[in-house]
Amino acid sequence: MDECAMGEVCGPQRQCENTPGSYTCTYACGQGLRKTSSGSSCEDINECEEQPGVCDQTCLNLIGGYRCDCRRGFRLIGMTRCVDIDECSKFRSPCSHGCENTEGSFRCTCPEGYSILPNGRCKDIDECRTFQHDCLEEQECRNTQGSYSCITHCPAGLKPANNVSCTDIDECAERLSGCHYTQTCTNTWGSYACSCSQGFRAAGPSHPCLGFQYVEEPRTRPLPPPRRARPASHGYPTSEFQEKLLQKFYLQNSCQAGFEYLNQECKDIDECRLRDRCQHRCHNTFGSFVCLCPPGYRLNHNQRTCDDIDECVEQSVKCGMEEVCFNQRGSYRCVAMPCPTGYQRDRATGSCILDCRRGGVSCPPGVNYAHILAFKTASLPAGIKANQDLVRLMAYDQLGNLVPQTLFTIIENETGVQFRIRLKNGRGILRTLQPLVAGQEYKMIVEAVSYDEREHFIKYSTKFIIFLHISEYPY
Structure with missing residues (x-):
């Protein structure tokens, strides 16, 4: 007779096993458990020890089961498989320039001419200071961002050719000679020579050509400097006194533009x-x-x-992934403008946007943006005085419309200089309270809170990070 078929003869959590002429009651063990050798109790099965390789990486035994874990840099797929995390393909790359994914990690890389810093950023290599250049001994090495240039210095009268050798400067063609305009300039290697026409002579390179010329008629007549017309002679030899008067008259009226008559010759005017x-x-x-x-x-x-010169545009300056090229008067600088965690970069404006649907924050009805982080840069000429308007700030809704019900407040200012915000037609205008120093940079944060015109609740919040640069020159 099968006593086990007669019902629950062993009670709860026990299992009935039929034997010839009788039956026995043993413990019923669940998944991941098994009976002890005596059969009077259950014990855990250590799957991690008994099933080597059940997990790709780390196996953690549990009562009645086990769990597979992955090392840092990996993620679990299914129950047992670990796959590498590609950190470089994330929305926010962990590196400022190049990122190379590795097994379980990543490696930051820099362009040629830069070295990697411990924080993952790239620093320019000064090839000139570290002697990592191939400039000639007679050339000057000049460091540039990510590279260097070899400058050839040539002696007087010569100029660099292809930045390797020197070539002659044609002082005559480039109007760099010291010859008087009545003289003829002849270019030579590294210099030039000044000469007068036949029958004329000068006291030096910058002196006019003067003299007499004998013609076929039995008389002489004074000639003016070349290329200048003068009245015909009277047909008889002139006296020395008359010749001096004629020379003075013609010189006074033959000086070209840029010269003046002084001490019986044409002198250069220092404009x-x-x-x-x-x-x-x-x-x-x-x-x-x-x-x-x-x-x-x-x-x-x-x-x-x-x-x-707008170097950012004309030189196509490439800054880091979280940096923006800030053109300054006479220069430029790569400014770090990272987006906080959870924000997304708006490609059209460069602002950082916290989306209500992704940021896990609540927003008023019909509003998609919980917060906007905007960046403003301005390079201004020297001579900025007190009570002068600098930057105009405007807050927009998600459709690009101006929100007039907006209050602007300076919440951070570590410049040591006082500013204030004045309101005009729904706009905030940053204004100085004291003069700004030439050659200095100023950074501050302005918060703009926009309200609903009817319900008067906060509808939008915008934070402006402002970078100001004051030129060393008043232009």
Whole structure:
């Protein structure tokens, strides 16, 4: 007879086993458990020891089961498999420049000419200071961002050719000679020579050519400097006194532009003595002058004023992944503008946006953005005085419309200089309270809180991080 078929003869949590002429009651063990040798109790099965390789990496035994874990840099797929995490493909790369994924980790890389820092950022290698350049011994090594340049210095009268050798400067063609305009300039290697026409002579390179020329008629007549017309002679030899008067008359009326008659000769006029010739610096030349601009500027087409060079655009400056090229007057700088965790970069504006649907925060009805982090840069000329407007701030909704009900507040200012925000037509205007120092940079944070026009609840919140640069020059 099978006593076990008669019902629960062993009671709860016990198992009935039929035997010839009788039956026995033993413990019923669940999944991951088994009976002890005596059969009177259950014991755990250590799957990690009894099933080597049940997990890809780490096996943790549990009562009645086990759990597979993965090392740092891996993630669990299913119950047992570990796969590598590609840190470089994340929205926010852990590196400022290049990122190379490795098994269970990653490695930050830098472009050629840069070295990696412990924090993963890249630092320019000064090839000139570390002697990692191939400039010639007679050349000057000049370090640049990510590279270097070899500068060839040539002696007077020569200029660099292909930045390797020197070539002659044609002082005559480039109007750099010191010859008087009545003299003939002849270029030579590294120099030049001044000469007069036959029958004329001069006291030196910058002196006029003077003299007499004998013609077929039995009389002499004084000749003016070359290329200048003069009245015909009277048909008879002139006296020495008359000749001096004629020379003085013709010289006074034959000086070209840029010269003045002085001490019986045409002297160069130093136009740079006159004020306001050039915006930056005036350099006098023989018979004229040129205006010069500081580094980072170029001469305007009017040949007087200086225009800033936008290196970010013209030189295609490449900054780090979380950096933006900030063009400054006369220079540029890569400014770090990282987005906080949970924010996304708006490609159109460069702002960081916290989306309500992804940020896990609550927003008013019809609003998708919980918070906006905007960056503002401005490079201003020297001479900024107190009570002067600098930057205009405007808060927009998600459709790009101006939100007029907005309050602006300076919440961080570590510059040591006082500013204030004045409101005008729903806009915040950053204004100075004291003069700004030339050549300095200022950074501050302004918070803009926008309210609903009807319900008066906070609808948008924008934070402006402002970078100001003051030029060393008033332009």
